[in-house]
Amino acid sequence: MQERFIENHQFNIIREQVEMIRDSRKKSLPPSVLKAVIDLANAKIAFLFPEATSAQLAMLDVSKLQTDEAYDGFIDELRPHVRSFPQVSEQQVKKMFPKQKKLRLPDAAELNVNRMSYMSWNDLRSNRKYILCEKNHQLIGIELKASSNAKKNICAFCNQLAEVSYCVTITKAKQAKNPDYYKAIGTYICTDSASCNENMTNLDALMTFVETALKE
Secondary structure, three states: OOOOOEOHHHHHHHHHHHHHHHHHHHOOOOHHHHHHHHHHHHHHHHHOOOOOOHHHHHHOOOOOOOOHHHHHHHHHHHHHHEOOOOOOOHHHHHHHOOOOOOOOOOOHHHOOOOOOOOEEEEEOOOOEEEEEEEEOOEEEEEEEEEOOOOEEEEOOOOOOEEEEEEEEEEOOOOEOOEOOOOOEEEEEEEOOHHHHHHHOOOOHHHHHHHHHHHOO
16 A cells, blocks of 8 residues: 655645746756756755655655656656545534534535545535635534635635635634624635645645634
8 A cells, every 4th residue: 555645735836846847947958057946846845744754755856857758657656645635424524514404515526535635615505615624633624604706816725816705704712791792704715626726835824714713
């Protein structure tokens, strides 16, 4: 069984670095400049895995890639080592959102569990968006109210220009002197979570949003 030691966002970074080397080779750069580009890419990739074994670092070495076939083959060989998103049962999802008695569950057949930093699905009937992610090896979920009109803007999670919806969630923050107090936070999030996951290279914005939503 192949060890899955690469997170989705790390895989996306590696893919970006490989594409940068591929483009640099096509520009006929001086050998010294091309070597610097490759060395920097290798350093950035190695930095992602401070606890990697020598075998894993060898697997991640991009210095010998020279052809389109080699670039594509390198990425394909890494895919089986990308960590899968935890399998989620219908019962688990319902427990995370107990107030939603008619919760529409995601279609598992449409989800690529090998390529997700977070799981999300939209309920168009209620303009709701649901997000599941991992924190400290535990699955957590938040429910958001999504605007009905999508538009082009920068997604807070993947930082790419895409079709996004403005999504708002009510936090768990409370005020002792005001039991009716509630705090809402919102941001623009890709309507297509699969595309968002393909572009994510950092988990900071996702985790900050989720942690703020759950902070009491």
